[in-house]
Amino acid sequence: xxxxxxxxxxxxxxxxxxxxxxxxxxxxxxxxxxxxxxxxxxxxxxxxxxxxxxxxxxxxxxxxxxxxxxxxxxxxxxxxxxxxxxxxxxxxxxxxxxxxxxxxxxxxxxxxxxxxxxxxxxxxxxxxxxxxxxxxxxxxxxxxxxxxxxxxxxxxxxxx
Amino acid sequence: xxxxxxxxxxxxxxxxxxxxxxxxxxxxxxxxxxxxxxxxxxxxxxxxxxxxxxxxxxxxxxxxxxxxxxxxxxxxxxxxxxxxxxxxxxxxxxxxxxxxxxxxxxxxxxxxxxxxxxxxxxxxxxxxxxxxxxxxxxxxxxxxxxxxxxxxxxxxxxxxxxxxxxxxxxxxxxxxxxxxxxxxxxxxxxxxxxxxxxxxxxxxxxxxxxxxxxxxxxxxxxxxxxxxxxxxxxxxxxxxxxxxxxxxxxxxxxxxxxxxxxxxxxxxxxxxxxxxxxxxxxxxxxxxxxxxxxxxxxxxxxxxxxxxxxxxxxxxxxxxxxxxxxxxxxxxxxxxxxxxxxxxxxxxxxxxxxxxxxxxxxxxxxxxxxxxxxxxxxxxxxxxxxxxxxxxxxx
Numbered sequence: 001x002x003x004x005x006x007x008x009x010x011x012x013x014x015x016x017x018x019x020x021x022x023x024x025x026x027x028x029x030x031x032x033x034x035x036x037x038x039x040x041x042x043x044x045x046x047x048x049x050x051x052x053x054x055x056x057x058x059x060x061x062x063x064x065x066x067x068x069x070x071x072x073x074x075x076x077x078x079x080x081x082x083x084x085x086x087x088x089x090x091x092x093x094x095x096x097x098x099x100x101x102x103x104x105x106x107x108x109x110x111x112x113x114x115x116x117x118x119x120x121x122x123x124x125x126x127x128x129x130x131x132x133x134x135x136x137x138x139x140x141x142x143x144x145x146x147x148x149x150x151x152x153x154x155x156x157x158x159x160x
Numbered sequence: 161x162x163x164x165x166x167x168x169x170x171x172x173x174x175x176x177x178x179x180x181x182x183x184x185x186x187x188x189x190x191x192x193x194x195x196x197x198x199x200x201x202x203x204x205x206x207x208x209x210x211x212x213x214x215x216x217x218x219x220x221x222x223x224x225x226x227x228x229x230x231x232x233x234x235x236x237x238x239x240x241x242x243x244x245x246x247x248x249x250x251x252x253x254x255x256x257x258x259x260x261x262x263x264x265x266x267x268x269x270x271x272x273x274x275x276x277x278x279x280x281x282x283x284x285x286x287x288x289x290x291x292x293x294x295x296x297x298x299x300x301x302x303x304x305x306x307x308x309x310x311x312x313x314x315x316x317x318x319x320x321x322x323x324x325x326x327x328x329x330x331x332x333x334x335x336x337x338x339x340x341x342x343x344x345x346x347x348x349x350x351x352x353x354x355x356x357x358x359x360x361x362x363x364x365x366x367x368x369x370x371x372x373x374x375x376x377x378x379x380x381x382x383x384x385x386x387x388x389x390x391x392x393x394x395x396x397x398x399x400x401x402x403x404x405x406x407x408x409x410x411x412x413x414x415x416x417x418x419x420x421x422x423x424x425x426x427x428x429x430x431x432x433x434x435x436x437x438x439x440x441x442x443x444x445x446x447x448x449x450x451x452x453x454x455x456x457x458x459x460x461x462x463x464x465x466x467x468x469x470x471x472x473x474x475x476x477x478x479x480x481x482x483x484x485x486x487x488x489x490x491x492x493x494x495x496x497x498x499x500x501x502x503x504x505x506x507x508x509x510x511x512x513x514x515x516x517x518x519x520x521x522x523x524x525x526x527x528x529x530x531x532x533x534x535x536x537x538x539x540x541x542x543x544x545x546x547x548x549x550x551x552x553x554x555x
Binding site for chain 2: 004007008019022024025153155156157158159160
């Protein structure tokens with residue numbers, strides 16, 4: 001039941017609870033309780049809106065930064081990550097396997113803002129060995145949704 | 161000039177759906193609930209295999225019965241999903257959709273005058289295919305009070321000395337009815353006793369809700385008298401690829417291959433390569449689509465219940481079949497008026513046989529938003545007709 005609720009919410013967090021209950025073959029109270037409980041347990045951590053900013057007049061720059069670090073004794077990666085993810089302009093932080101340690105995704109207003117963050121905040125952290133900054137040129141797909149196209153029903157209107 | 165047309169063809173009734181399609185076509189902004197195919201695109205990894213096969217230049221005929229790899233995968237699939245044992249070389253034929261399998265099976269089995277039992281309401285092609293094969297269609301009317309299942313009593317009543325084939329269209333289009341194991345066992349008993357062959361059209365086998373599909377071929381004593389017809393259209397959302405298959409007794413398959421090789425040569429090569437991928441790695445896609453259909457099915461049944469339209473609880477395919485008889489108009493009139501007043505297209509039940517009169521077919525191969533909007537309009541329409549029944553009478 002929980003997974004089913006999550007799958008539905010992940011696709012559409014604005015779904016009507018009553019509808020959700022009908023589709024899962026249960027009642028509204030059960031669904032509401034499950035959701036409340038999952039919010040409490042930090043399984044559901046928030047509800048977001050997917051926006052294609054490219055279609056607005058808002059200027060945005062998104063950067064993906066590969067960060068290599070030396071974890072310090074007694075600190076490990078988690079403490080270090082925290083020093084990075086606390087920054088408000090940091091959108092996402094992942095610990096990675098492979099050639100570098102953290103992926104940091106930055107959601108900035110301008111190129112200058114991003115470069116200032118990298119050079120002044122990120123690169124100056126003691127444990128940071130190196131950074132490589134990549135700017136996003138175009139978003140094609142996000143969160144399982146293809147941004148470029150609006151789906152269109154190609155089917156004939158009535159078929160057997 | 162003399163009349164060049166065959167009496168047999170001229171005598172065929174035009175499809176009731178075709179007629180309605182022409183009306184709907186003139187209303188391009190209508191919301192349709194009338195489609196008999198999935199709203200999902202074919203999963204990309206399957207499409208990709210089709211593209212890859214074209215890139216590799218696999219643009220030639222395959223062997224008549226189909227690609228060996230595909231036949232092997234079909235046998236594995238029938239084993240893992242239905243517990244059926246077939247030999248890829250002897251028991252399987254890859255066809256151009258399930259439709260071709262229906263056609264050539266009738267042609268391979270029937271002698272002039274042989275009777276074919278066709279339960280209705282059901283898919284539109286059994287009857288014409290039977291007539292074209294010189295068979296005599298005998299309609300068995302499925303009843304709402306039996307949840308549109310075929311009962312052994314009805315079957316016995318319809319059997320004569322001339323009965324050769326029973327068509328088993330379950331999970332059913334348009335009613336959404338299924339047959340469970342006990343139902344099939346009861347039918348099987350009669351068929352074995354009366355020595356009748358079965359064409360089991362299981363094209364919707366992956367789309368059952370709440371219980372797994374059971375193939376009548378898996379009932380003891382039935383495999384040797386059953387042709388299982390299935391395909392990729394509904395389960396993998398591959399309607400346009402035109403690919404299906406038949407599995408059954410070697411003697412019948414080899415006759416069907418003969419007809420198939422003269423009429424068709426082989427099923428589309430690109431589609432066959434894509435289908436291999438579908439069978440190997442498509443189970444998750446099917447499960448996801450099934451889950452989505454099930455949610456919509458519940459939503460639809462609930463909405464119909466709320467507006468007081470009685471509707472039996474469909475548990476298969478992607479259709480519900482509400483009863484509109486009490487409004488005192490034919491299902492065609494109901495559908496036409498609904499289209500004109502509210503711009504919602506549904507298919508009149510009568511398009512699936514005379515006994516579909518009094519019902520309409522609503523497809524839930526649509527997004528939830530689409531269904532919500534359309535059902536709101538249907539509710540308004542029903543309200544305008546003086547409202548539905550009290551919800552309590554919901555079956």
